[in-house]
Amino acid sequence: MRGGRGGAGSVGRGERDTVAGGARLYEAARAVVDDHGRAVEAIRAALKPIHDAAVKRELDAIPVTRLQDVTEGRLRLGSVEKSSLRTVGSVLDAGPYRLRQIPGVGQRTVDQMLAAARRLSEAVHESVAVHIDVDHPEPSTTALVMALHVLVEAGPDARRAVDKATVLVERLGLLLTDARPAAGRFRMLLAAQEKKTRALAAVAEIRSLMDEAERAGLPGLFAQASVDLLRAPESDVAAWVDFELRSAEYYSLLAEISGHLSDAAAAEGFLPDEIAERVRTQRLDDAHRRVSLRGYQAFGARFALAQRKVILGDEMGLGKTIQAIAVLAHLAAEGQSHFLVVCPASVLVNWTREIEARSALRVTVLHGPDRHHAFADWKGRGGVAVTTFDALRGFPSPGGGEVGLLVVDEAHFVKNPNAKRSQAVALWAERCGRALFMTGTPMENRVVEFRDLVRMLDEGVAASLGERDALAGSVAFRKAVAPVYLRRNQEDVLTELPSLQQTDEWEELSTSDEEAYRDAVRAGNFMAMRRAAYMGPEKSAKLDRLREIVQEAGENGQKTVVFSYFKDVLAVVKESLAAEITDGAPVFGPLTGSVPAGRRQQIVDDFAGASGPAVLLAQIQAAGVGLNLQAASVVVICEPQIKPTLEHQAVARAHRMGQVRPVRVHRLLAIGGVDERMVKMLETKTRLFDAYARRSAVAEASPDAVDVSDTELARRIVEEEQVRLGMREDGMTEERLTAAE
Known part of the structure; x- marks a missing residue:
């Protein structure tokens, strides 16, 4: 038979093409697995020095007396304590020779000490979690964030591709070995009957796998995954910006790869x-x-x-x-x-x-x-x-x-x-x-x-x-x-806690909210537009959501700080919270620009010292600088700010060193109006340009230098909203646009 497909001893172009196609699919699948493996190894390589440094800090903080606990009191450490070796870390650094030089310390004690110290070291290695400090990036953490960025950016599709590819590599690898005689006419002619039979059976399975892969779109999935897994971040700043936006995904991946799962x-x-x-x-x-x-x-x-x-x-x-x-x-x-x-x-x-x-x-x-x-x-x-x-x-x-x-x-x-x-x-x-x-x-x-x-x-x-x-x-x-x-x-x-979690809470304006907003737009009053959602407290969608957030925080024993640019908004919030939902939880403030500095600190101290849940109200421009609000683990921002630096500074009052819980930030936003337009206009600046600026000593010294013009932003938004609502008026005064209250 020549070119036939039915005989056990024959092989045609169809069989050869199937084997060749199977080999191509195998190589594509293996490339995905290998690319993913290299990305994982890059993360592990970047993580190791950071983790080792964290372990060393932990061991250097454990007193040498803890070695007695590990040995159930059998160790005698009197001579060691009198030496310069004060911590478990120093014992490990010293090693057996130096330990043996301590007067009164014999070889048996040295062996017991080092064995106990190594047990503690192993426990610390297992338990220490790496924290990525976004406010103080170092070369080591930057390298880790950039390595993590590759897999985070590749996303669930890459993970799905790797899972599918791993299975295919295993199955196709064995089948291609069995099908090797069918790759060529002369190989098949020279093969033993048993190998020929096995080869044709393998070809049939390969064909079935290829058809299945084609139906599932795996070739395209593999090709895209390989591209994504090889794509490096545009820059270290771009990687840090992405980390800030979705830190939970980075920490989740870090926990999985490091093995430090909950x-x-x-x-x-x-x-x-x-x-x-x-x-x-x-x-x-x-x-x-x-x-x-x-x-x-x-x-x-x-x-x-x-x-x-x-x-x-x-x-x-x-x-x-x-x-x-x-x-x-x-x-x-x-x-x-x-x-x-x-x-x-x-x-x-x-x-x-x-x-x-x-x-x-x-x-x-x-x-x-x-x-x-x-x-x-x-x-x-x-x-x-x-x-x-x-x-x-x-x-x-x-x-x-x-x-x-x-x-x-x-x-x-x-x-x-x-x-x-x-x-x-x-x-x-x-x-x-x-x-x-x-x-x-x-x-x-x-x-x-x-x-x-x-x-x-x-x-x-x-x-x-x-x-x-x-x-x-x-x-x-x-x-x-x-x-x-x-x-x-x-x-x-959460063994590696995302230190800052931000949620945009989009609300649909109620009828009374909408009426107040239309009146503000008709008047061309930008500041009134921004606070219109609170002017009808009995039917305010934003206020309803704010109460729910504070209520849930209180149920979980957490303190909340509420920021707004406007005094009258804070007054409405205070009256609403005090009247309806705090169940005895005290409401402090509001902290405003008119409150003397000493009195502001006293209000903050009272808030921090309150037993259990509490709420602090603060004008964002007054409380954003110079106060430590780390008693709060929930932050609510009542409306978007013209200057993103105001939000960054305010959130930083709560999210700072010493905060033992993650900080959750809720930004209350109304759809279809001034809030949505402000968010869109400032989105690129907030995420990228402002991130560069916050890493620039010049910009930190003068944050206003990177903010857009308040007047220009306000004018554009008011004009666009008047057009959208069919009430465009000309001749708006600059004073009306920029008047704060």
Whole structure:
């Protein structure tokens, strides 16, 4: 037979082409794996000197007497303590010869000392976490940030490519070896019958793998991944800027590569073994996801999938929204088509933006006068619908299996079973096969309310939560709620804490907000436009969100500082907080330019000295310089600032050396108006040019030198808003544009 394809001893062009194509796919896959390996090794090489220095600092701080603890008191260190060797680090540096020179120290003591010191050194190596100081970059940390930038920038697609490539390299490597005789006509003729048979079988498998890879788009994925993995940052400054914008992703990657992951039991919420094991084995598909997960976040998503109806109660700042999106993306990959997110109106826009940015899922907003038309559209086309608690009551509840997942954010809003919003959520939860309730408020501290929330998900678990024998925090309580409840705290799961987490809180103006804003635009009053969202406190969307943030911080025992440029905004905030939500938590301030410097410091000291949660109100230009606000771990900025340096300086008052918790910054922004225009106009400057400026001694000495003209910015925004709203007026005075209050 010549050129035939059917005989065991023949090989045609088709077989040869298949082997050649398989070899090309193998090389492409291996290139991705190798490129990723080099990127990982670059990170490890950059990390090693920083980690070693951190270990040395730690060992140099451990007194030599700790060696007795390691040996259970068997070591006699009297002579050593009298020498110049005061720390465990100095003992290791000294080595056996120098230790032997200490009077009264024999070889046995030297051996015991060094063995104990090495045990402590190993423990420190395992536990020391590297912290990247963004305010004091050094060559070593710059090298690490630049190495991390490559993998962070490559993103989840590169990770997906590496995972697929690793499997292909392993499978194709063996098959290509077996198929080698089929690569040439004469090789096949000379091969033994057994090798010929094995070669043709391997060719068939290679062809199948190539078809499968083509359908999955792997050649394109591999090519793009290799490009991304070889792309270095434009400059060290660009890498640092990116680190500031998404430090959590950098720290997540650093923890994974360094092996310094959080304690497994803490990351798994101290769940019973049988539940934790079931969750670990739950598959998590990332095909529709555009964000990488930290280990504890992946576990949280798997918990929701494995247990079907659960409450995710992670502390604020641990990424509950990202975990919910991971669940949605997985279920979409499995073929589910309809999902519903229910949340307070204050976070509806944020949910929409997060889903669009971090997944490939389609989003439909069910809110406002057209919500019923939007509901019908969602029913027909599918995707993720996002609505509010109040709007939910107006929609017909689904049939069984119709909605793949119900997500309820700020679930403590529905803890009262007699409230209509709670009844609506309970009905939807009953009709949906899966439900994910989310709350950063530690509900387990209120057993009665917690039980009512759990009852919507699992009657049996709710019935087991008696008030006497299920005290919050007890072993019995944790075991009873484990099937439906997962909570992790920052200090337990973030070994390398992102020191600064920034969140833009986009709000949709209420009707009264919109009226006040239109009046300000009509008058050409730029400063009135900026504070219009607070002028109707009883219906203020920004104020509603601010109260929620302060409430949640208080529930978690955290102090909050609230910044605004405007005195009257701070007055509105103070009245609202004092009247409604602080539950006895004191409200200090406001700190303004008219408060004498000595009095300002006294207010700050009182705020820091308050036991438990507290709130400090401060005018951003008055409190941004010269005060230490590190008692606060939550910062709220009421409106965007014309000068980004004002925000940087204000946040730096709380986020500075000595801060033992990460600082979470919330910027309250209104969509479709002055806030959005200011953010867009200043975006490039804030992220890049200002980052250069903050690393420039000249610019730090004169921060105003790099800010755009206040007057020009204000004029442009007012004119554009008047055009947008159909009320353009000429002849605005410069005084009107720049008047502060």
